[in-house]
Amino acid sequence: MLTKRVIPCMDVTDGRVVKGVNFVNLRDAGDPIELAQRYDEQKADEVIFLDITATSDDRATTVELASRASEELHLPYTVGGGFRSVADIRRMIAAGADKVSVNSAAVKDPSLITQAAEAFGTQAIIVAIDAKQRADNPNKWEVYVAGGRKATGIDAVEWAREAAKRGAGEILLTSMDRDGSRDGFDCALTRAVARAVDIPVIASGGVGELEHFAQGIIEGEADAVLAASVFHFGELTIRQVKEYMRAQGIPVRL
Amino acid sequence: MIAVVDYHKGNLKSVERGLIAAGGDARITDDAAEIAQASAIVLPGVGAFADAANAMRELGQDEVLVERISAGVPFLGICLGLHLLYTAGEEHAQGAPTPGLGIIEGTVRALPKNDLSGNSYKIPHVGWNEVSYLSKRPNPLFAGISDREFFYFTHSFIAPPSPETIATTTHSITFPSAVQWGSACFGVQFHPEKSSDAGARLLANFVSIAKNV
Numbered sequence: 276m277l278t279k280r281v282i283p284c285m286d287v288t289d290g291r292v293v294k295g296v297n298f299v300n301l302r303d304a305g306d307p308i309e310l311a312q313r314y315d316e317q318k319a320d321e322v323i324f325l326d327i328t329a330t331s332d333d334r335a336t337t338v339e340l341a342s343r344a345s346e347e348l349h350l351p352y353t354v355g356g357g358f359r360s361v362a363d364i365r366r367m368i369a370a371g372a373d374k375v376s377v378n379s380a381a382v383k384d385p386s387l388i389t390q391a392a393e394a395f396g397t398q399a400i401i402v403a404i405d406a407k408q409r410a411d412n413p414n415k416w417e418v419y420v421a422g423g424r425k426a427t428g429i430d431a432v433e434w435a436r437e438a439a440k441r442g443a444g445e446i447l448l449t450s451m452d453r454d455g456s457r458d459g460f461d462c463a464l465t466r467a468v469a470r471a472v473d474i475p476v477i478a479s480g481g482v483g484e485l486e487h488f489a490q491g492i493i494e495g496e497a498d499a500v501l502a503a504s505v506f507h508f509g510e511l512t513i514r515q516v517k518e519y520m521r522a523q524g525i526p527v528r529l
Numbered sequence: 530m531i532a533v534v535d536y537h538k539g540n541l542k543s544v545e546r547g548l549i550a551a552g553g554d555a556r557i558t559d560d561a562a563e564i565a566q567a568s569a570i571v572l573p574g575v576g577a578f579a580d581a582a583n584a585m586r587e588l589g590q591d592e593v594l595v596e597r598i599s600a601g602v603p604f605l606g607i608c609l610g611l612h613l614l615y616t617a618g619e620e621h622a623q624g625a626p627t628p629g630l631g632i633i634e635g636t637v638r639a640l641p642k643n644d645l646s647g648n649s650y651k652i653p654h655v656g657w658n659e660v661s662y663l664s665k666r667p668n669p670l671f672a673g674i675s676d677r678e679f680f681y682f683t684h685s686f687i688a689p690p691s692p693e694t695i696a697t698t699t700h701s702i703t704f705p706s707a708v709q710w711g712s713a714c715f716g717v718q719f720h721p722e723k724s725s726d727a728g729a730r731l732l733a734n735f736v737s738i739a740k741n742v
Contacts, residue, residue, distance in 0.1 A: 277700050278679065315725055320657055321681075333710070347543045351681055351723045371540040373683070373723065395579055398653045398683040444653050446685075473642060475531045475651045498651055528657040528679040 278526045279492050280320035280499035281513055282477060283506045285310060288328045290336040292507070306370045307340060307508075308347050316504070317513035318529060322348075323376065323447075323501065326356035327422075334363075338370045345371020353401060355447070361390045368395050376401040376447055379420035380429060382434070385441055392442025401477075402438040403447040406431035406464055416464050417448075423451050431464065432471045439472040446472060447501070450480040457483025465495030477501050488516050489523040531739060532567035534594070534610075535559040535583040538576035547722035551733035561589040569739035570597060574608025574720065578618030578637060578686065579627040581609055589719065595630050603713040603739040608684055611708065611716030612637040620686045633710055636690035641701050650701040653685045658694045660706050660719065668695050670707065670715050672734050678727045680706075680719035688718065713742055 286293045292305040311322045324344070326337045334357060341354050350468050354367050355376030364375050381388050381402055391400045405423050406416040414433035435446050448468050450461035460478045469476045478497035482488065482505055491500045505511045517527040531553045534546050541557050547570065548555035555571070556563075564570060572594070575581070585591045598604050598614075606614050617626035618626035618637035626636050643649050657679040662671065687704040698718065706718040715735065721728035 277656050277682075278653065280656050318725075342542075345540055346546045347548065348543070349688060349723065349725050349729060351683070351720070369540055371542055397685065398655060445655060473649065474653065475655050499656070 278320070278528045279497075279520065280477075281488065281527070282323055282501045282518055283319050283500050283505045283513065284323040284325055284479070285507075286327045286503065287337065287340065288326070290340055291338055293327065295388075308343055310507075311344065311348055311350070311352065314513060315348065317349065318478055318517060319513045320369070320499070320528060321351040321353065323353045323355060325376075326354065328357075334526060338366055341367050341370035341372045354376050355403060361387065361394060364391050364395065364421045368399060374399050374401050374444070376403045378403040378405065381438065382420050382429065384420060385437060386507045388438055388441040388443055392444070397442050397444040397474075400443050401445045401447050402435075402443040403449065404431055404435060404438075404468075405449050405451050405520070407451040408464070414463070414467075416467075419451060431529050432467050435468045439474045445475045445477060447477045447479060453481025454479075456481050459483065459487035460491040460495050460497070460500070462490055462494040465491060467500075469496040475499060485511065485516060485519045489520050489525060492520065492525050493523065499510050530567050531555040531569040531571060531736070532564045532568060533557045534564060534585075534590060536575075536581055536588060536590065538581055538584060541573050541575065543722045544571060544573045547729065547732045548736060551729060551736045553732070553736035553739065554582050557589070559588055561593045565588060565593045565597060567597075567602070568742075569603040569735075570594065570605075571735075572604070572606045572613060574606075574610045574612075576609065576687070578609060578612055578620035578629070579622050582613060582618065582627045582629055585613070587600075591630060595632065598630070598632055598710070598714050601711060601713055601742070603630045603735070604733045606716035607722070608718060608720060611688055611718055612686060614708070614710065614716050615688060618686065632714065633688075633691055633693050633708065636692050637686050637688055640685055640687045640704065644701045647651030652701075654700040655681060655683045656681070658682050658698050658700060660698055662696050663694060668709065669738050670709070670731060670734050671696070674730055674734075680717075680721065680727060681705075681726040682719045682724065684718060688716070689692055713738060
């Protein structure tokens with residue numbers, strides 16, 4: 276049976292992980308490859324490197340990171356952030372990234388998804404969606420772009436459906452309301468998207484406790500769960516999370 | 530030398546590094562003459578069936594591969610590299626299925642979205658899934674790897690069932706996740722180079738098969 280995935284996400288700038296992490300000196304930003312290797316040992320199912328800066332110098336550094344990762348990592352990895360064109364995506368795939376995650380650029384020009392899926396296969400294209408609950412309707416969520424700064428008026432569930440139809444291989448769904456809250460995933464949002472598309476959905480935003488991971492899968496009907504700070508700061512290990520999920524009857528690789 | 534066949538569709542470093550870490554003398558090459566001289570051949574899985582098959586034909590690799598595989602040179606096809614062993618594939622085909630290498634008979638088709646009971650599954654099949662041996666007979670490719678070990682999959686197309694199947698995996702339907710043709714030609718649907726320790730073990734097994742022929 277296909278297992279549910281646990282995915283640590285690393286924010287990277289200038290080739291280094293931005294947040295401090297437990298297993299390196301907190302004052303030092305970690306090396307993304309070394310951290311990914313630690314997560315591999317803990318049975319992470321894959322990792323995501325999120326490039327949180329977008330200047331051209333930093334992009335070159337991120338391409339180098341993808342290239343090093345393809346030589347040194349033995350698990351799948353995604354690079355996200357800052358893609359504007361098929362050429363940008365091609366550069367990252369050529370460097371060795373297994374998948375890329377696109378967000379704002381896909382909203383601006385949805386044909387980017389189609390073109391990228393045709394060039395590199397649907398399995399290589401993740402569409403990331405940042406969604407925020409509408410004030411006027413708690414059962415609707417709006418898509419935000421530009422790192423969550425700009426509202427689009429687009430309905431998140433409709434956009435997920437459109438992205439899937441255009442050839443996205445997975446949806447990485449972040450609840451802006453829950454992100455950083457430690458209150459758990461927005462399971463209503465996750466479930467609405469998971470039921471709307473027939474491609475895998477990765478739940479993101481809000482994890483603080485062990486139970487949240489299981490809730491994302493069981494109540495949110497997600498195929499994978501993503502977290503950052505709870506892993507980086509060593510509050511939880513991937514193994515702990517997977518053991519908890521297994522105890523809840525969720526198939527995991529341990 | 531183990532030739533890692535480059536058909537210009539993507540990055541092959543993780544496959545090359547995986548083989549080197551497993552003790553193999555691996556080198557990425559697109560040169561048909563160099564492939565012909567190799568003591569073992571690995572065909573990685575990058576891109577879509579039609580693009581890859583056409584690129585291999587343009588680079589003159591297809592005839593060399595058929596000749597060397599038929600001659601018993603150890604071979605490992607990964608993901609799309611497994612698919613290319615078959616007669617034809619429907620992925621990205623314009624009209625009729627695109628011809629493959631034709632080592633194993635059958636057409637590569639899309640993984641169905643529904644199982645026989647009508648339950649629906651997410652496609653692409655992405656993530657870690659179990660690989661079950663068909664028989665309890667030990668296969669050198671899986672030496673030291675337990676039955677139902679997890680490997681990393683990412684694909685939407687599958688090989689057809691055939692007598693060459695040595696292991697299967699289930700997602701909507703049960704499909705071949707490893708095949709063997711002759712004594713030393715193997716194909717795997719999963720990505721050993723992305724499958725952590727279990728994948729490293731499988732690559733090491735292939736390297737020792739290659740050394741012992």
